[in-house]
Amino acid sequence: MAAFSPRKRVVFTCEACGGVLIKRTSYLSHQHLRHDTYVCDNPVCSASYTGHTELTGIASPSGLPNARQSELPEAPAYARNLALKVYREAQAEHQLDLLDSQPANTDH
Ligand SMILES: [Zn+2]
Missing domain, CATH: 2.20.25 (N-terminal domain of TfIIb)
Known part of the structure; x- marks a missing residue:
C-alpha cells in the first residue's frame, strides 16, 4: 500500500x-x-x-550524442517520447531561424 x-x-x-x-x-x-x-x-x-x-523498459532515449544502446525493451511510451524529442528539437531550431531572420530595428 x-x-x-x-x-x-x-x-x-x-x-x-x-x-x-x-x-x-x-x-x-x-x-x-x-x-x-x-x-x-x-x-x-x-x-x-x-x-x-x-x-523494465526505456521510456525515452538519452540525449547524449554517444549514449550506449539500451538493453531494455522500449516502453509503450518510447515511440511517442522519441517523436516528441525530435519535434521539440525541430521547434527549437525553427525558433532560432526566426530570431536570425528578425528585421533590424526600424525606428524611423
Ligand atoms: Zn509499523
Missing part, C-alpha cells in the same frame, strides 16, 4: 501500524534490479520489509 509522506513522496506504509516505511539498505543484483529493505518509522513497531525495484 502506498501513501504520501509529509515530503509529498509516494512511500510504502507498514501493514501492521500504517507507519511510513523508511528505506534502510539497497543493493543491486543486476544493473536493472535493486533490492531494498524498509523499516517502519514507528519506533514501537519497527517492522521491516524487503522488496525490489526493477527497470
